[in-house]
Amino acid sequence: MPHPLFDRHAPTLQRALTAIAERGYWSPYSEAPSPRVYGEGAAEAGKAAFDALIDKPFTLDQPGTVGAVGREVSPYGFPLGITYPKADLDQLFAAVAAAQAGWRKAGPEAWVGVCAEILQRINEQSFLFANAVMHTTGQAFMMAFQAGGPHAQDRGLEAVAYAWAEMKRIPASAIWEKPQGKNEPLKMAKQFRIVPRGVGLVIGCCTFPTWNGFPGFFADLATGNAVVVKPHPAAILPLALTVRIARDVLREAGFAPDVVTLVAHEAGDDVAQRLALRPEVRLIDFTGSSANGNWLEANARQAQVYTEKSGVNQIVVDSADDFKALARNVAFSLSLYTGQMCTAPQNIYVPRGGIETATGHLSFDQVAAGIAEAVQKLLGDPARAVEILGAVVNDGVLQRLERARGLGPIVLDTQPIAHPLYPQARIRTPLIVRLDAADGEHYLAEWFGPIAFVIATDSTAASLAIARDAVKAHGALTLSVYSRDGGVVDRAIEVAEDAGVALSINLTGGVFVNQSAAFSDYHGTGANPAANAALTDSAFVASRFRVVQHRVHI
């Protein structure tokens, strides 16, 4: 069934399919927050739109509303004062059920076309999203714009493209004609219909509500499911904006808007659990703690559950051509968004005997000090530092920082920085603590936040062995290796493939281990405990729909 929104976005989808097949660089959404791209005054309009939302109820005409919730506080130091509809789940799911009927039957072209249109509308609002992401997550503005805007949109479109690729492989109909020797052949007409699983539940996180939320959201919607979005209580706004835009597009396209709904709730209540256990919910996408992710996997048995959970990301330092470039690169990865990325490195393994570099031997202490110096240099100018660090997302990070200070000798202490515009913002520089390979009880847990350990090991072989075991037992999204020795690099590749973690090799330039690019890098592998799925591959989309056939003699 053709659909005008599909036709409008078909060239973009086709290009996206080429991109995921080739995995080179591509993005349809510019990461430049520039008036040349987004229009004169777009930045100001986005800020004004954000300001207009502050201290008001968020308009969302969704059924089953029985009050208001919402107590978001900007990590930059002020309450947002926005309230959202509080949903009565039974009423809401009744409305969702009613909305599903027409949506299920619309078919892949409509599903995919509507998704691409939603993404375009979101893209046009990238400055509003940037402000919303900044003041819920604490990301600095540029990162909130890029990671919360175009990069998140990329990840959404990537999921739509994968869904489209899988669905279009199934023919709508076929003639089946089986020879019967001298007799007439058996001949049947068969129709194959793609049917969605039901309701998808998207559980957002507080650090990357759009980047981590969009893949599941768009994978569900692009395969004909209804989507209930449950944001983290601290980061509702970016996903509420998403739901509102989705509902607008659905309505304009002639579908019931309740195909997409929001369930905002208070921290500490049981709404997430009640949602996750509803029989209508057949798909769940979750980003968050291992405790919550494991609970979902164990209990939400009626649903297919996709989780991204905690992990321990690691850097193995064996040797370096250009140690200063290594240190600069690592320093940036430790500092970016205060280390509050699921991909940020935590453990840096260095042989206790030191390492070789192009300019001579460096002792263990020199390596540790060199990385610390690079962090200090990167963050030396407070005005620049706050644009890299952003703000601390919540008190848990501050408490963790304080506990981590007692784990071993401090190589670089964490420091508060005053934000020139937001004096109430909590801003902290990274803490680097020296540990020994024997201190696994400390470094084999995730210390979420700007906390890094430089860990003395017996050798690079020992570092790799620790890294392998850590990934297998505790999970990881990233592994990084620095070596001048091709043999060591090969062994690191073996470790990465054995343990199932993406590896970056000798990053010394403008790419950082915590960054992954849609259409090219797989985020997570699904092969270690940090995530049971990858963003995005066929496995991420293929179980979100089923094929139901009917056949008749002709």
Place this chain on the structure above:
Amino acid sequence: MPHPLFDRHAPTLQRALTAIAERGYWSPYSEAPSPRVYGEGAAEAGKAAFDALIDKPFTLDQPGTVGAVGREVSPYGFPLGITYPKADLDQLFAAVAAAQAGWRKAGPEAWVGVCAEILQRINEQSFLFANAVMHTTGQAFMMAFQAGGPHAQDRGLEAVAYAWAEMKRIPASAIWEKPQGKNEPLKMAKQFRIVPRGVGLVIGCCTFPTWNGFPGFFADLATGNAVVVKPHPAAILPLALTVRIARDVLREAGFAPDVVTLVAHEAGDDVAQRLALRPEVRLIDFTGSSANGNWLEANARQAQVYTEKSGVNQIVVDSADDFKALARNVAFSLSLYTGQMCTAPQNIYVPRGGIETATGHLSFDQVAAGIAEAVQKLLGDPARAVEILGAVVNDGVLQRLERARGLGPIVLDTQPIAHPLYPQARIRTPLIVRLDAADGEHYLAEWFGPIAFVIATDSTAASLAIARDAVKAHGALTLSVYSRDGGVVDRAIEVAEDAGVALSINLTGGVFVNQSAAFSDYHGTGANPAANAALTDSAFVASRFRVVQHRVHI
């Protein structure tokens, strides 16, 4: 990495990919048990090979053997007397782990090429497999040859083709080049390696050990996993032959044969549970009872579990152009392999006011009697009857038949038939019992075996409503509708798509509701409780491997 076995079978694989994209009729393995296809004397050689296996230990040079097991009894009335290696699981899994190293690294072309070669060798032994399937499952010879041979091989190749399709979409490498305005672009070389999940466990059933076992077996192996095969204690031989051939091909191709191993065991022991819970097992394919399937889904949490379980297959009779043809077709579906197919119909809903046909009205009783007469006619000649019915697979079926006789008025009683060649064989004709729509407590459970219920309903609308609820609550692999009314057919299609079950419409010719053709029909949908996966689609293969990447600046 090219591989000679891939090159040898590439044209077949390519043709299989075309077949699954078009879903027309295709098979590379002839279903004709003819010397023109399989060679002069092939039938006799297959029989002789089977006879040579009887009353002997089955040769399988696999490590960790600590004794012998096996007490298979042919449903045709004689013990096979074959014993199989009894495996010490710890020793066996140690050998599997050692074998995995080389296999994991071999890559998609080798995995797929080895699988296609195994299938060709199995195809060449189709007469041996036919005898093995016949004398473990009770299928009549022709069915054992076709369903246990070429049709099962089709399903295996289909899984290999799907696996190949998903794997070849992932490029081995990419150059990623991101423009940086006036600066030099960021440029990276990326490698993408397909890594298997680990060990796949294939749990066979006693009725279709190859047809239901091959999809999981070949999907696992084609994606680089090791496979441990655990046959049903009553149907070990067909899968033991499979394992032996697979090990031969692996060895000849330079791989460790322990990539594929057999774990035969005694009925009633805990080997299946112990296998399913081993941490090395990351994939499980199961065909069998809902109780066992649900146990696996709930407990084997370290693994991705694909299950085909119990269900209630249904026929909705609304009206008929040619009632005699309807009755003939239904009679064959009830009789084929004594109704011991997971796709065999059980519930036949007929309006209590009767139905319209091209030749006038038929009362409910006339419809029931017409189907009963067609069964009697089909099975009137004992020599022909036994070739359709085959033998009863186990005592459970006989006991169930006896219980079902008491559920309501008997429309057609079950009868024993003497097999001209195998006087000890247990052969039974179908039982047809009349029930009312109110008797859901009886007909909403699976009565596995030659047991059918003709159920009086208030109307076709009521029949469809019962059918829909039955599929949603109890699962089904097949639904069938007979109607002269396009509106009724459309509503049946809606019910099928809503409940998630494959629908056959007005089958009156040489295709039967319990048959599904590889490369064209999806077997199961994964959308109702009878199965959490379909044979075969992308979802069946896409989670059996993961992608691990590494990247480096260039």
